[in-house]
Amino acid sequence: MATITHEEAHVHAHGPELQHQFETPEQQKEAATLGMWAFLVTEIMLFGGIFMAYIVYRWAFPEAWEESAALLNTPLATVNTVVLLVSSLTVALAVNAAEEGNKRRLLTMLALTMLLGLTFLVIKGYEYSEKFAHCAGAKDPISWITGSDLHESHECLVPGRGFLFPEEHGATGGSHGAAHTASMQSGHQLFFLLYFCATGLHAIHMIIGLGVMSAITIMALRDRFSPTYFTPVEIGGLYWHLIDIIWVFLFPLFYLV
């Protein structure tokens, strides 16, 4: 296995964290940061495609957008925004703690971050289940599970064959033609489709982010970091902040305007 062992000439005076291909820890850190940023560029462009679709269809169906946004749970999303912004702060503080070599504070901040991330996912999951419960005919997720209160609601906001946008919220009364109703429905359906795609993709990134944070926590518990080497905390933090930035745009675009 000559490929992994170090050659004698390349054993450095630095710590074990310096990989064989680098000369200095600074070089390793800068390469990691630049590489992470290049990856973040990729992520931004990935979500860019969804935002592109959002712009195109919002342009086409402004009324449908307004009516649909009113049916999303804005108070919960606001709570979620606060949760994510706080988690961004805790991540920034975690990086700061790692920089100062304060292991205790680093672990606290990482734990807080993961807790906040989980909270976000739970709230998001509740929002989703609300929509699915309505499709199943229940008033809220709890009555959906217990099986009571069925057939209360006449809406289904999950895109698909069963999609049904409630009449009283739409501009379409009985006076309009059937063709018109169909096209209005399609605008609403596109809104919810994009909503589920965008927030779903965001949630997947959140889950990956939680995995990254757990890995960093384990590394911190094993004393892998020092004030001179905390690159994983830093680039993991970059990833977490990116998730936050995506939400900063998703929140107003879907819930507010």
Added chain:
Amino acid sequence: MSTISLPQSSYIRDNSRTFIDWLKSWLLTVDHKRIAILYLLSINFFFLLGGLAATLVRVELITPQGDLMSSDVYNRAFTLHGVIMVFFFLIPSIPAVLGNFLVPLMIGARDLAFPRLNLLSWYLYMIGGIFALIAAVFGGVDTGWTFYTPFTSTYSNSNVVMSITGVFIMGFSSILTGLNFIATIHKMRAPGLTWFRLPLFIWANYATSIIQILATPVLGIALLLVIVERVWGVGIYDPALGGDPLLFQHLFWFYSHPAVYIMILPAMGVISELISTFSRKRIFGYEFIAFSSIAIAILGFLVWGHHMFVSSQSVYAGLIFSFITMLVAIPSAIKVFNWTATLYKGSISYRTPMLYALGFIGLFVIGGLTGIFLGVTAVDLHVTDTYFVVAHFHYVMVGGTIMAYLGGIHFWWPKMTGRMYNEIWGSIAALIIFVGFNMTFFPQFILGYLGMPRRYHVYPPEFQILHVMSTAGASILAIGFIVPLIYLAISLRKGAIAGDNPWGATGLEWKTSSPPPTFNFDKTPIVTEEAYAYPPEAAERDAASWRPGSPL
């Protein structure tokens, strides 16, 4: 400089005792050179597979009737050809094989910045490839490599989801390679190796990497939405449900036009190396070639609409896209002029890699100029979706990328394996490929101009003579691709020992032993001169010392 035997230790050799150990040492390697070899084998496998599909297509087209295949099978054959060749051969070809092998060597680094990510990108490539293969085995796809909606999303009942998943995964492999190169080229250059001392191959790969990280994710999301639409039965591209099929084309070509430059830019980098080495001259207009790579990368993002001239895109958008398309010709022409200027008064030796390089220049000029025809809206309306387009992009992709890929493989073969290939057979194969290629694709320009549409398995009888010519050329081309496989394989055992620098070339990769040791350089090299630092009188001296019998 030539040594009697291969170096005692190199990246190829290891001291594993059992077969399992040996297999592990290759499949779990993080050495960029070994990963390049893994890529070389797997990419060539896909190339042969795509070539097989092309053979089916060409054989069917010998006669005007659909006697070998039904239209449906024909659709699947050309789609398989397109998907495999574009996504699993052309896009990874030069960056993943030659780039992986050479980028650290050329900049004097021990490895890429993220070796494990590099291995991961090979595995992603393989997983993507397996998905595409499974899709092909279980019936194939009939949508064409472009996966246009609403055909893919609504009408096609072939294995669209499976193929798209494969392409999606392959996309991440491509992104990881690009990201790795960017960090490596920025942060790991040897002391003294400033940007303007870098070989032009590095510049070209850097420009390619930028495209890879900026464009590939957009393809990813466009394809992901197709999967969502198919699986979920909702209409994001479905006009019946308020969607717009053209949105897919916009997102798709936002990737796939720059992807054309992912294929051709590294090829141009290879050609710059070859031309300079075999003319014994420093490259003419180094800065212009370097910056034209970057210019092509950036301009390439602004022209995607020229694929959509007839797709009910706005005529005003078409006008602007047409205009910007013309601009791409400028940096491309700059490169061609500089290469020819490098040849001027050089001592040109017609070794195999140089034959490919000269072939590249000629074919790329034809491919590029017909590209300008197609960029003009008025002409494009006439020849859209005809064999003219097919011939044009094959001139650029095969005549450009594959010529450079083969030239590069031959040029760096002694560095990769430590042995020389057979020069005579090499030259013969290069000539066969050149002749076969032109015979295959030049008739297609005429076919297209006369109105033969692409993607049809039957055609009016008056086109038969041109189609038969094309198929005959394709057979010659196939022989040309098989011959190198044989003599390169033989050279692994029987080839003459190459020595460190068989071509007398400049560049850091020739300063280490062939094949290089695991960590490339025993001591980190220090660079004090520009790339291609051939002394001014090198060409003249080289020409004067030529005697009958010495290598060309």
Added chain:
Amino acid sequence: MAEQQHTNAHHHGDRHTHISRGTYYRVFVALMVLMVLTVAAWWVEKNLLHIPGWLAVTIAMSIAIAKTVLIVLYFMHVKISSRMTQVYAAGAFVWLIILFVITMGDYVARGWPPQPGPLP
């Protein structure tokens, strides 16, 4: 602000430049204020007075961009990063704009959404 920039320029290339915890807290407060602002704008629009759609979008997007700039510059350390990192961070957004502007250019010029009925 100007002074801070000056010290950053002074420390350019120095690995130990870092953003203090106090700055993080201040940025966080600014983020919260912006968040309250954007929700307040939504509430006002919904309950008190009618704001035209384009204005509401402009307000919400300006606030989102302001938040992003704060996060990118301070939390993600772009302010004290190497020039290359800054270029890449900016490049991502420039390329997004290229995608949006050119594609929407086509949609606007084409007439979107397509109107049903006979051609004019």
